[in-house]
């Protein structure tokens with residue numbers, strides 16, 4: 465049974481392992497949960513153990529699934545370049561001909577890049593710097609870093625902005641609204657529909673945010689290959705980094 | 708979404724009624740101004756290859772604006788089925804007549820789509836179908852079957 469989220473910032477940094485649906489995970493995230501692994505292996509799960517080790521480290525090492533050998537990094541300086549970049553990424557990763565996979569990857573890349581451009585940067589009064597309905601050329605120092613790579617096991621995607629404004633509370637309330645308030649999932653806001661991160665989380669196997677408040681945000685995802693993918697195996701991690 | 712998959716809407720008369728074919732990417736540029744408000748609507752959605760979050764909102768608002776008209780979806784592509792599952796108001800009050808189910812070969816990784824006519828009572832997709840590509844392997848549903856059919860529950 466779902467209860468209205470009571471965001472508890474002190475819930476941070478606790479590792480929760482079990483077998484959940486993404487909907488159940490959304491409730492935990494809305495309540496302030498930061499490290500949630502749904503796995504049949506419990507705390508012995510390799511990914512969960514890695515998260516546990518990371519929680520004791522100051523240095524934000526990548527999870528194992530981020531270490532794809534042929535990973536590329538591309539800089540993106542304007543909204544107009546994003547479709548070219550997405551097409552190039554799917555070709556580079558050799559998945560262009562694989563329809564089911566490329567649809568997922570295109571969706572994840574597009575939503576994360578769009579979020580990065582239109583939500584990461586603010587004016588001095590806190591309002592959004594770039595309007596969603598405008599084509600944007602990012603200023604020096606604002607370019608997004610888009611990383612991607614593919615292996616037999618799956619696909620890695622990450623998008624890094626230089627704003628650092630994506631809070632756990634924002635993610636949790638968006639997930640909660642989308643999973644539990646299905647008559648009212650969509651936001652009528654000129655900056656977007658409020659569905660983007662939910663769509664990404666729903667599509668991917670592992671979802672991780674590294675937030676450096678006011679400095680940068682890195683959203684990283686792993687999409688497991690079709691032979692490995694299982695809807696009950698997934699993780700959510702939110703690391704807030706001080707320095 | 709990708710430049711070569713621009714949203715397109717085309718009307719055709721078939722068996723004395725209008726069928727609206729939509730294709731490409733359903734995104735913020737999708738427009739439905741030409742759709743009439745005074746008759747039942749039939750959408751053929753086989754050509755939709757991607758849907759982004761603003762496209763979902765466009766579509767849901769469209770469904771709301773046409774809530775008094777009977778609406779039918781037919782030949783829904785997997786991209787459409789995924790959206791119906793993620794965002795229930797995407798389907799809204801529409802009746803879904805038929806869908807495509809994505810399959811992949813466990814032997815050669817080839818992909819295919821199997822048409823499923825829900826009106827004729829085909830509620831379940833075949834578990835395995837022979838692979839036309841390698842002619843050795845069997846194709847299975849690409850993804851979780853229960854999740855894929857959640858919209859029909």
Ligand SMILES: [Zn+2]
Pocket residue numbers: 812813814815816817838839840841842843844845
């Ligand atoms: Zn085959």
